[in-house]
Amino acid sequence: MLSIGKLGRAVGVKVPTIRYYEQIGLLPPPERTAGNQRLYGEKTLERLGFIRHARDLGFPLDAIREFLRLADDPDRSCAAADEIARRQLAAVNDRIARLSSLRDELQRMVAQCAHGTIADCRVIEVLGDHAHCAADHEPG
Amino acid sequence: MLSIGKLGRAVGVKVPTIRYYEQIGLLPPPERTAGNQRLYGEKTLERLGFIRHARDLGFPLDAIREFLRLADDPDRSCAAADEIARRQLAAVNDRIARLSSLRDELQRMVAQCAHGTIADCRVIEVLGDHAHCAADHEPG
DNA sequence: CTAGTTGCTCTAGCAGCTAGAGGTTCAAGG
DNA sequence: CCTTGAACCTCTAGCTGCTAGAGCAACTAG
Numbered sequence: 543m544l545s546i547g548k549l550g551r552a553v554g555v556k557v558p559t560i561r562y563y564e565q566i567g568l569l570p571p572p573e574r575t576a577g578n579q580r581l582y583g584e585k586t587l588e589r590l591g592f593i594r595h596a597r598d599l600g601f602p603l604d605a606i607r608e609f610l611r612l613a614d615d616p617d618r619s620c621a622a623a624d625e626i627a628r629r630q631l632a633a634v635n636d637r638i639a640r641l642s643s644l645r646d647e648l649q650r651m652v653a654q655c656a657h658g659t660i661a662d663c664r665v666i667e668v669l670g671d672h673a674h675c676a677a678d679h680e681p682g
Numbered sequence: 683m684l685s686i687g688k689l690g691r692a693v694g695v696k697v698p699t700i701r702y703y704e705q706i707g708l709l710p711p712p713e714r715t716a717g718n719q720r721l722y723g724e725k726t727l728e729r730l731g732f733i734r735h736a737r738d739l740g741f742p743l744d745a746i747r748e749f750l751r752l753a754d755d756p757d758r759s760c761a762a763a764d765e766i767a768r769r770q771l772a773a774v775n776d777r778i779a780r781l782s783s784l785r786d787e788l789q790r791m792v793a794q795c796a797h798g799t800i801a802d803c804r805v806i807e808v809l810g811d812h813a814h815c816a817a818d819h820e821p822g
Numbered sequence: 823c824t825a826g827t828t829g830c831t832c833t834a835g836c837a838g839c840t841a842g843a844g845g846t847t848c849a850a851g852g
Numbered sequence: 853c854c855t856t857g858a859a860c861c862t863c864t865a866g867c868t869g870c871t872a873g874a875g876c877a878a879c880t881a882g
Contacts, residue, residue, distance in 0.1 A: 545781055
């Protein structure tokens with residue numbers, strides 16, 4: 543059995559975060575010692591590892607909650623889990639595309655900076671004037 | 683002179699957001715009508731356009747605040763603005779790299795889903811077991 | 823002139839934690 | 853066995869960047 547600190551260190555999640563996950567119902571209320579301190583077993587270690595990993599991958603807590611409900615009921619169809627993963631994949635592709643055009647613009651900004659005074663520097667101007675923008679976002 | 687609603691529509695920023703920017707000092711307190719309603723001129727339109735554009739590009743408000751301070755004082759060296767842009771560029775490249783490995787893993791997850799029950803589905807398993815993870819994040 | 827939209831201020835809420843106060847319990851060393 | 857200090861407890865408040873709502877005042881079009 544692990545204390546909350548050891549669990550946190552084992553999984554790479556901070557102690558207040560674990561308590562927060564319990565509070566919002568992602569983790570079940572654990573056993574307690576006689577002195578009211580939390581005690582965790584293997585199952586919670588795995589469950590928290592799953593949560594941490596999914597968070598690293600950018601899944602919002604709501605999606606993780608769905609995953610966990612599915613995992614708690616393994617006879618149900620895989621389609622739901624698949625659908626969540628597909629949705630996340632689409633969102634990630636979208637974010638990559640937006641970030642790529644952002645990167646292009648930043649590179650242009652840095653390249654155009656003449657290393658003189660602001661008056662000569664295009665960084666501010668590029669950011670202020672939409673006409674100089676190569677990104678995919680719309681004006682107005 | 684523009685009302686707050688017209689300014690918002692012109693720039694693509696919601697009305698409460700404009701008031702919020704004023705509250706945190708990104709926009710100066712504007713003129714008011716006799717009836718206490720905000721009135722904006724060209725300068726604020728440009729300034730808000732700048733902010734909106736920079737937000738779209740993923741700059742945090744603190745970085746934007748820095749940019750605006752520089753723009754308000756155009757005799758200073760460009761180096762600071764350049765430095766901010768470089769920092770942002772590095773951060774963006776980092777985010778793109780992380781998202782790319784995330785995309786790979788999600789694609790793998792989706793490809794491995796057997797469209798059967800959860801018991802056969804690797805989505806949950808891949809997320810739970812770090813050994814199946816090709817991403818660059820560390821366990822523990 | 824009146825109706826309907828837009829504006830005002832203020833407070834509270836969202837995600838996903840993080841930090842602090844003020845106190846208790848546990849584990850290690852002597 | 854006792855002490856010390858780290859780790860734990862609960863509770864509240866704060867962070868970013870807004871968004872939503874209440875309850876009211878002012879502006880604009882017909």
